[in-house]
Amino acid sequence: MSTTDLSQDAGRNRSASRIKERVVTEQDARNATEAARDTGESRPSFAKGIYLGNYNLDLVGSLPPADLDEEARAQLFLEALTEYCRTMDGLAIERTGVIPDENLRGLADLGVFGIKIPQHYGGLGLSLLNYGRALMLLGSVHPSLGALVSAHQSIGVPEPVKVFGTEEQKEEYLPRCAAGAVTAFLLTEPDVGSDPARLRTTAIPSEDGSEYVIDGVKLWTTNGVIAELVVVMAAVPPHGGSKGGISAFVVEMSSPGITVENRNNFMGLRGIENGVTRFTNVRVPAANRLGREGQGLKIALTTLNTGRLSIPAMCAASGKWSLKIARGWSGAREQWGRPIGRHEAVAKKLAYIAATSFALEAVFELSAQLADAGTKDIRIEAALAKLWASEMAYNVADELVQVRGGRGFETADSLAARGERAVPAEQQLRDLRINRVFEGSTEIMHLFIAREAVDAHLSAAGDLAVADAPVGAKARAALKASGFYGKWLPTLAAGKGNVPTSYAEFGLLARHLRYAERASRRLARSTFLGMARWQAGLEHHQVFLGRIVDIGAEIFAISASCVRALNIRREDPAEGESAFELADAFSRQSRVRIESLFDGLWHNSDESDRRLSKGVLDGRYTWQENGVLDASEGTGPWISETALGDEPKENLHRRYR
Numbered sequence: 001m002s003t004t005d006l007s008q009d010a011g012r013n014r015s016a017s018r019i020k021e022r023v024v025t026e027q028d029a030r031n032a033t034e035a036a037r038d039t040g041e042s043r044p045s046f047a048k049g050i051y052l053g054n055y056n057l058d059l060v061g062s063l064p065p066a067d068l069d070e071e072a073r074a075q076l077f078l079e080a081l082t083e084y085c086r087t088m089d090g091l092a093i094e095r096t097g098v099i100p101d102e103n104l105r106g107l108a109d110l111g112v113f114g115i116k117i118p119q120h121y122g123g124l125g126l127s128l129l130n131y132g133r134a135l136m137l138l139g140s141v142h143p144s145l146g147a148l149v150s151a152h153q154s155i156g157v158p159e160p161v162k163v164f165g166t167e168e169q170k171e172e173y174l175p176r177c178a179a180g181a182v183t184a185f186l187l188t189e190p191d192v193g194s195d196p197a198r199l200r201t202t203a204i205p206s207e208d209g210s211e212y213v214i215d216g217v218k219l220w221t222t223n224g225v226i227a228e229l230v231v232v233m234a235a236v237p238p239h240g241g242s243k244g245g246i247s248a249f250v251v252e253m254s255s256p257g258i259t260v261e262n263r264n265n266f267m268g269l270r271g272i273e274n275g276v277t278r279f280t281n282v283r284v285p286a287a288n289r290l291g292r293e294g295q296g297l298k299i300a301l302t303t304l305n306t307g308r309l310s311i312p313a314m315c316a317a318s319g320k321w322s323l324k325i326a327r328g329w330s331g332a333r334e335q336w337g338r339p340i341g342r343h344e345a346v347a348k349k350l351a352y353i354a355a356t357s358f359a360l361e362a363v364f365e366l367s368a369q370l371a372d373a374g375t376k377d378i379r380i381e382a383a384l385a386k387l388w389a390s391e392m393a394y395n396v397a398d399e400l401v402q403v404r405g406g407r408g409f410e411t412a413d414s415l416a417a418r419g420e421r422a423v424p425a426e427q428q429l430r431d432l433r434i435n436r437v438f439e440g441s442t443e444i445m446h447l448f449i450a451r452e453a454v455d456a457h458l459s460a461a462g463d464l465a466v467a468d469a470p471v472g473a474k475a476r477a478a479l480k481a482s483g484f485y486g487k488w489l490p491t492l493a494a495g496k497g498n499v500p501t502s503y504a505e506f507g508l509l510a511r512h513l514r515y516a517e518r519a520s521r522r523l524a525r526s527t528f529l530g531m532a533r534w535q536a537g538l539e540h541h542q543v544f545l546g547r548i549v550d551i552g553a554e555i556f557a558i559s560a561s562c563v564r565a566l567n568i569r570r571e572d573p574a575e576g577e578s579a580f581e582l583a584d585a586f587s588r589q590s591r592v593r594i595e596s597l598f599d600g601l602w603h604n605s606d607e608s609d610r611r612l613s614k615g616v617l618d619g620r621y622t623w624q625e626n627g628v629l630d631a632s633e634g635t636g637p638w639i640s641e642t643a644l645g646d647e648p649k650e651n652l653h654r655r656y657r
Contacts, residue, residue, distance in 0.1 A: 046370075046559075047380035050552045051453035053492045053524030055517040057503070059376060060563055063369050067127075074130040080110055081137055090142035091412055093271040094427060099144060101656040104226075105180070108657070112138075112149060114178025117158050121174035128306060129368040132313030139314040140321055143431040144271030146314045148182070151222040154307035155439070156183035157229045157250060160299050164248075164291045173229060173250060180657055184223035184230045186277060187300055189216065190640045196233065196297055199246055201279065203234035205286070212236070212249065212289070214282040225263050225273035226656050227253050232279070233296045245294025249284050253653060257282040260653040268430035275652065304439060305379050306371050308386040311435050312364040315393035318432055319357035322400045325423055326353050329404060340403075349399045355586035356396050358579070359557050360389055362564035380452050381556070387445040388553040390435035397429045443546070450545035453552065454527060454538070489528065492521040509562040509580060512587035516555045519594055523551050526601055543606050551597045554590045561586050 046059040088103055107113065115131045117123025126134075131153070139146030153159065158177045161169055177183055192198045201216025214234050224230065232251050236244035251258070262276040291299055330341030330350055340346045367385040370378045401408035404425050407415065412422035436442050496502040497517030503510040527548055531538055538545070565583035569576025615621060 043375065043377035045377040045380055047384055047552065047556055048377070048452065048455075050520045050555050051380075051523060051527065051548070052456055053495075053521040055495070055497075055520040055555075057513065057517075057559060057563075060366055060370065060559065064373050070125070070127060070130070073124070074126050074133075077111065077115075077124060077126065078130070078133060078137070081112065081134055084110060085137050085141050088141050088145075091422065091424070093142040093144060094424070095413070097265070097270040099142075099148065099271045099273075103145075104148075104182075104656045107145075107149075108180030111178070113152060113180050113182070114158075114174075115149075116153055117162070117174050117178045121170060122178040123158075123174065124178075127368070127372045128309060129365060129372055132309060132316075132364055132368050135310055135313045136317035136320075139317045142271055143314065143318075143428075144269045146310070146317075147269055147272050148223060150307075150310035150314075151185065152177070152183050154310040155185040155303050156223065156227075157185075157231055158183065159307060160185075160231055160248060160290055160303050161250065163302060164295075164299050168287070169250065169290070176229065181228040182223050182226050182656070184221050184227040185300075185303070186218040186221050186224065186230050187233045188219050188221075190219050196246060196300070199233060199235045201232070201234040203232075203236045203247060203249060203284070205236065205239055210286055212284050212286065214249065214251070214279045214284055216279050218277045218279075220264065220274055221260075221277045222272060222274045224253075224277045225260055225275045225652060226654055228655065229253065230277075231290070233300060236293050242293055246296035247293045248290040248296040248299045250288045250290060251279075251282065251284055255282050255284070258653070259649065259651045261649040261651075263652050266434065268427070268433055305382050308382045308439050309364070309367055309371060311438060312360070312367060312385040312389035315389035315432070315435060316357075316361040316364045318393050318428055319353070319360040319396050322396050322428070323353050323357045325425065326350055326400055326403050329407075329423075346403060349403050351585060352589065353396050353399055353403075355582055355589055356392050358564075358582035359561045359586045359590075360393060360396075362560040362583075363389055363557050366560040366563060380449055383440070383445055383449050383452075384549075384553045384556050386435075386439065387442060387449065387549070388557055390432075390438075391442060394429070394432045394436060397425070397432050401425050401429055443542075446546040446549045447542060449549045449552070450542075453549065454531065454545075485528070489525075492525050495521055497521070506562055506566055507580065509565060509583055509587065512558055512584070512591070513562055515587075515591060516558050519551065519555055519598075522598065523548065523555070526598070530601075541606070543604070543609075544601060547597045547600050551594055554594045554597070558587045558590050 044056075044059055046056060049056050049059070084106055087106075093099055111124045112134065114121075114123030115126050115134055116128070117125070119125040135146045135150060138149055156177075157173055161173050161177075165173070187196065189200055192200065201214065201218065203212040203214045205212050212234075214232060216234060218224070218232070221227075221230070230251050230253060232249045233246055234249060236242075236247045238244045257280040259278045259280070260275045261278055264274045264276065266272065266274070290296075327341075327350070330346055331339050333340045335343070341350055363385050367378065367381045370376050370381055404423065407420070407423070408425045411426060412424040416422040440448065495517050497514040497519075499514075502517070503513040506513055530541065530544055530548070534541055561583040565576065565579040568579040
């Protein structure tokens with residue numbers, strides 16, 4: 001065995017020891033996340049105002065006009081992309097589970113891997129709005145194409161380098177990315193998801209500070225199988241005068257010690273190049289670190305703020321396709337003497353699909369335009385768009401399967417084999433399911449948005465919201481809070497929603513915006529009541545907070561839909577009339593959901609459900625599990641121990657160019 005081998009074994013053992021010894025408490029996790037938060041206090045936020053009872057539609061009703069030069073360039077690009085997309089075979093990708101290399105090269109030639117990268121660095125320099133339109137096209141061929149481009153450009157190397165990189169890093173990496181060097185973002189680990197404080201991957205600085213040695217395993221590395229460059233999040237231990245902390249590094253996938261150990265397969269996105277990536281004594285130059293040591297989590301969260309908008313774009317595409325298929329099928333299929341779409345049971349589903357499709361596109365467009373403008377704090381808007389769109393698009397896809405009946409359950413290949421139109425409705429349902437988990441699960445998004453939404457309450461409450469605060473501190477906090485709420489609560493009594501002439505420029509949609517304004521104030525009062533009732537315990541009432549967030553999401557969607565309808569009418573009065581019909585229908589449907597959510601805040605089974613779930617975890621109802629076989633038993637642990645595993649497996653990493 002060589003000296004190098006001994007050194008690598010020693011390094012691996014030290015890393016494994018650190019991983020085993022590292023214990024992270026709930027408070028540690030909270031502190032890490034709080035430290036990385038961008039409060040965005042210097043910029044206004046329409047969505048945050050919704051939760052505070054300050055419904056200011058002016059923040060989204062008068063956005064800067066589009067750049068005509070950029071729009072012209074975008075139009076040419078999207079036309080070329082549309083033509084190229086027609087040449088790709090989505091059903092072949094579904095069959096083989098692989099995006100052909102020639103398709104990747106074709107996309108690179110069109111500039112797809114540099115859509116958002118500034119022209120100065122070889123990219124197309126297009127807006128988030130036009131980037132999303134490109135994702136809609138790609139995703140309509142096969143969703144794994146959208147996932148590939150999104151993982152590369154929304155959260156991969158280009159975005160964090162563009163925002164946090166030095167000029168030298170931008171000059172080195174952005175032209176490569178724009179030319180087609182696929183990238184990935186590596187944060188998740190086998191035992192670490194949305195709790196990055198428990199990160200086990202380490203980056204040990206050398207004594208002279210010239211490099212870091214990275215050890216660890218990353219799970220679900222989308223694009224990792226074919227990536228040339230990756231952003232890796234790793235924990236740097238305290239050293240010298242530095243506190244270390246979670247840090248971000250740009251790493252060449254050709255570096256010695258990197259192994260892609262598995263290409264993961266999923267229920268959907270069958271062309272996705274997602275794997276398990278192991279780092280064993282991987283040496284990375286210090287010049288490859290993005291930002292400061294300890295700034296990694298902030299970089300990750302900032303990247304995700306706009307990166308999440310790729311999901312609403314692709315959800316909007318699925319809604320548009322679902323509408324097209326539902327309309328065509330419901331007019332062609334007859335039952336009991338007339339098309340099934342003329343029967344109320346199916347007509348109700350058609351109305352839901354049509355209205356929600358319109359709102360999905362409205363939510364994406366408004367969020368992207370806000371991000372492009374750069375003058376607003378869009379953290380909550382982006383999170384709401386991702387949360388709401390992923391849930392609603394999945395519901396739309398499920399309704400499409402139901403409308404299609406048995407054919408909705410049948411694969412496109414099977415339909416084609418017996419001479420019918422190859423409609424991949426069941427595939428869409430499988431593919432969309434991951435969006436409720438990707439880039440923050442629905443449950444995590446609820447908590448993230450709730451934390452931002454109740455920030456003003458937490459600031460006002462001070463030690464009242466701290467469980468272990470001394471009695472004296474709580475008394476002082478109560479006095480301070482009374483001053484804040486004494487001024488704030490009266491503002492929630494009345495507003496524009498109580499004035500019949502408000503929002504008159506929106507015509508018949510004005511009634512929905514007045515409702516949205518009233519609902520915003522009601523939502524703020526409900527949040528206050530929850531804070532007053534549970535104080536420090538509010539954070540444990542996650543289902544209550546989830547309903548609060550969902551109400552705000554629906555209000556945001558109503559607002560986006562009405563604004564979009566008005567904009568369409570200004571550009572094309574004829575089309576605007578039908579846009580108003582869609583926005584009106586959506587707002588009516590949304591209001592029904594909002595009222596149900598408000599009712600659920602105080603009339604629910606949450607308390608008994610908490611008791612029941614505790615009994616489940618305590619094994620009280622194991623008898624209910626008898627009478628079935630569990631084929632998964634004995635196949636492996638719940639969570640793999642790959643981070644402490646033996647020698648690396650076969651390296652599955654490959655290059656497409």
